[in-house]
Amino acid sequence: MTTTERVTFRSGDDDVVGTLVLPDGPPRGAVVATGPLTSVKEQASGVYARAVAERGRVGLAIDLRRFGESGGEPRQMVDPESDAFDASAAAAYLADRFPGLPVAGLGVCFGAGPMAVAVARDPRFAAFAGVAGVYTDGAAVRESMGAAYDETVARGLAAEQRWRETGVVETIPAVAADGESGGSEVAMPLDEAYAFYGTPRGAVPTYVNAFAVASWAHTLPFDAQGAAPAMRVPAIVVHSERALVPPWAHSFHDALPAGSRRQVWLESAGQIDFYDDPALIDPAADAVVGFLDDVLG
Template identity: 55%
Template structure:
């Protein structure tokens, strides 16, 4: 199906957020809000799935979250899960205020860390009619490391005192002190494979204060809309995905694919196409 793209901007509080809206040729079945992995921007996984869903008849929005890419907000590169949840809520409001989409139901898809973020957003927002998580990461409170939280808190206090926002690389060839110490993460974000011009390879250290204690699992039992889990035994932490899925009490379904790891869910058509096809069927069923 032929699709088109248009810029889509909206605000959260005083900050301007920038997205890309993918539109199908005809009237959309629903509007999909997408959110992606840690430190990512709209041209990466979120945009890939938005395009795949637009080809299947959906309008789909991929955004640069606050402090990332073209969107406003400081400190730059701050990974704040609950802040991203608030961005999603602002995106839903903006889509429903858009005359092209005002009467179109809204559904949601999250990839990797965005799966956990989207779980909280959907559990908190009755406007969202269905949810799909692709290679999602769903941490609970048991994974909190107090030392990591303290490192983030100290970085925040230094910024407030001095104006200097400390960052570390998101990825590096030799790993080291980075946000994502996985070789496959470097092979995506650290190379032309995934390092699009809008992407910055950096992670605000004070992000640790937010990410280390983020609980996605608690949202599972609060979901009231249909949920689709797409995962792989070779993606990150399948036990978390299974535990999240087991705790969901709303209508649910699962699709387990055969990936090499986590990152190939971002750009391998052999994973993207079946995941998008399953999500499209899931969303159609939810809004019909």
């Protein structure tokens, strides 16, 4: 049995809304969970907050600023540095609410990168866990995109400036059937992404199928790989060779300081089944909580 509460705390000048899941009995620790690109707390991050609570640790899933029920503008803009700041604000909330309990950070998919940055920087975190994490390599992204890289970043900067001047947020769909939306761009042009976010399988009332174009100015230059060697707390990487960008997960793990790292490779159909399939969620949560039990008690 678990108990769920809606909680609110400040991050910068905005309110962040979270779902706090309390275990049945005295908790051994607490975990902040952040989720995939454009997602909200009722989706993957909430799944893992509940899973860790079922295993004896407080779970807190948050809506990052500009998404879901949280405040912040422009809406639907992804900014990994801001996301890392929100994760730290959540850690501060848990430290105040549950003094003495170790706080771990858990990131799912794209959320693993900003969470890794937060954990590497913020001494309030006692451990890191990434589940099907996308540990972006900024240099590799620039090289793979070629001339389109600078053009896309410039487009994002221009969109953000227009928002500042006019209040109008330029967006594209986050997902669409067959990776297309009337011939226009899609932020996540993956069939399995649409099968989750674009259908009743994963859609929830607070999810908005939109990605602010200004996000490109923040997401493309972001580098999660650099957080690995800077990590000074125990870390676990849970991934699959069929999930997104396994080479980045391997390189992130290998760059973590030796002696306090662990990797667990599971069999999955792809990326998205980590979000809602108990056959992946249960072993992933078992691995994370087992690791936290080993390193934090």
